[in-house]
Amino acid sequence: MPEFFEEDEEEEEEEALPELEAENVVMRMAPYPSGPLHIGNARMILLNDEYVKKHDGKLILFFDDTIGSEKKKLLPEAYDMIEEGLEWLDVEWHETYYKSDRMETYYEYAEKIIEKGESYICECSAEELRDNREKGLECSHRKKSVEDNLEGWKDMLEGGFEEGEAVLRLKTDMEYPDPAFRDRVLFRISERTHPLVGDRYRVWPLLEFSWAIDDHLLGMTHILRGKDLVIEDRMEEYIWDIFGWDSPEFLHYGMLRLKDVDLSKSEFQRKLAEGDIKSWDDPRTWSLQSLRRRGIRPEALREFILDFGLSGTDIEVPASKLYANNREIIDQEANRYFFVPDPVKIELVGEIDIEKAKISRHPSQKERGYRELRTGNNVFIPRKEWDDHQGEEIRLKNFCNIELEGKKGEITSFENKDILKIQWLCEGFDVEVERPDATKEKGMGEKNLKDTEKGDMIQFERYGFVKVERKEPFYAVYGHR
RNA sequence: GCUCCCGUAGUGUAGUCCGGCCAAUCAUCUUGGCCUCUCGAGCCAAAGACACGGGUUCAAAUCCCGUCGGGAGCACCA
Structure with a gap:
């Protein structure tokens, strides 16, 4: 391999964000x-x-x-x-x-802005206000004196107005080209109880x-x-x-x-x-x-x-983009297990000469070792596969190849064939998976799941990555495929 | 209707301010192939875009004008 290809390897991670000018951000x-x-x-x-x-x-x-x-x-x-x-x-x-x-602070500046003659107490109803804004009309309250407005402000604070009866408005220009910008409301009255300060205030600022x-x-x-x-x-x-x-x-x-x-x-x-x-x-x-x-x-x-x-x-963006980002991280660490959703029991017909199936915990990290599954003539497979592949030859992964006929599976051979491979179990315990739409999917999980820890991210082969939330009964939350 | 913002592959994104190194970056998606006893991962390859029309210029994704398209705001919400 020519060495000059190597150079491209270490490209620096460019931040996609534009630079800011300031120093003390x-x-x-x-x-x-x-x-x-x-x-x-x-x-x-x-x-x-x-x-x-x-x-x-x-x-x-x-x-x-x-x-x-x-x-x-x-x-x-x-x-x-x-x-x-x-x-x-x-x-x-x-x-x-x-x-x-910080309500006192806002009040303080509210008073200042009134004193500067830049805002006024408006007693129009919400409908009138909206209407005038649309038509670019000034209402009579707009022409009041600073003194009247200070008086009105005091009234607002002290309860002289009911909720909805008066607001403090900024005096921009009722003919401002952008109707959204015409004399916006600065403060309004609300009698709702605040979770932190209770009923201490009744005049509240708007975010602007x-x-x-x-x-x-x-x-x-x-x-x-x-x-x-x-x-x-x-x-x-x-x-x-x-x-x-x-x-x-x-x-x-x-x-x-x-x-x-x-x-x-x-x-x-x-x-x-x-x-x-x-x-x-x-x-x-x-x-x-x-x-x-x-x-x-x-x-x-x-x-x-x-x-x-x-x-x-x-x-x-589709959520799958997020999943792709996440998969990059978790695929490395998630051990593999079998989960058979909505299991159907079928009977294998034929001689079985292997007592246990050995399957690696992580296909690309063999050093993690293997897990073992007991084999037998009665196996459970996902109903979906059972439905979809009647009359076909499929492989029970790491176990044997069968031809599906109703609730029977005729064993054809044991070698690894290049056909559809599915997960299967002869024994296991109840597992429930919570799906992204909050529905629960029940099925059978392999016994080795007892080796997992609460909080582990694992993969149910051919099903998806799930997070173990509870061990007994076994409950997992589906992440993504 | 009015005001503002935005238009690069299916989806996102780099490049646009300071025109040429852009026959346009990267990721994801899709399709082939390899590998793997998962519908996961990995590897290789392919396909795929500058909204449109004018203008300026030797040269435009980049600048100007117009058109079209999308979005946001027009709350006593945030």
Whole structure:
């Protein structure tokens, strides 16, 4: 072999991410605690983490727990679940903040922005407001004096208005070309109880205002957000301008969708409440917790996500891409076992001259040794294979070749033939596998499964990689093929 | 409808800012072959793309204009 081919071997791992200009990078991740982090949030998290690590900067975990809406409810357990997910992902963050903890600060700046004449108390109904926004009309409240607005603000805080009766709005321009940007709401009244601060506050900021304040106060240098939130850029800049503050740099990424997967935390929250889903690590949620249960490795997820880079393009990827990344890691370590889903018992006809079948634990790592399976005339095979291959000659892997006729199998020979090979068992115990759609598949597992440990990633041959979750009774969670 | 963003192989992605080294990178997928007693892994090979139309230039995936297509926002959600 000519040596010059060797040179290409050590190519350096190019980071797909564009460089940042700044030196002392400070960034933040701002999950909304309505549920645990799921695969969709991973992009925001990992991109932040990657940038900060690369620049040796500071990463802030900022719980974006303003009161939310009726549809998007805060969930008390979510705080811990989010941190648990971050730790699993090996994200390093340096400080933790809670929006709900900083209300006095927001109030302080709200007053300042009113005093500057840049915002006003609006008593329009939500419908009127929307209508005016669409038509570009100013309402009468917009013309009130600073004094009136300060008075109104005090009223809001002290309960002079009911929920929905008044909001604080930013005075941009009702004829602004982008209708979405016309006099957006900064604060509104909500009587809902907050999981951390209870009923202490009734006037809550919307994210644009709270971020404009916090991003400046905490010295953020770069703000990374999905492009669904780009309007917040302009909102923040507008507010920073009012206060005369400098602007950090914005970075955006496009929308990420997993093909055939629907992700909505509020949706899952509903299903959970209705008992449709039992827990947040249900595989259907695609929460980080559920991925961990399925044996997805954080490194695989990181690689999967970072491969998309920072592109502003919307992407839709099949989950199989993630599985390919994960398989690369786990295939090396997963020992092989037989699992016969939905077993059918057949009787072998003919002489059997081997007492035990020897099968390697890992076909490409023979040093791991072999496992043994007792042979006999009564064997169980998967119903699917039994159905599909009637009248055909198939091979019971590492055992014998048979011709399937009804519930009988005529032994034809023992040598390794180049025909379909399937898994089989003469004895075993009950095994249950939880599928990604949360259904359970029952079957028979080989006795050697007793050698596995809880948490092991193993492969059921011809079936898929599963993670051992319980030993007795044996329960595994399906990862992927 | 209005505003903004984005268009490189089936799917993602590199290259686009600073035009030539791009007859375009890598991964995955697909198809062959080898290997392996798994529908797993590995190895080899093949197939596959600059949305379209103009313009600038000796030279355009890269710059300009237009068209078309996709997405996001227009919540008292985040």
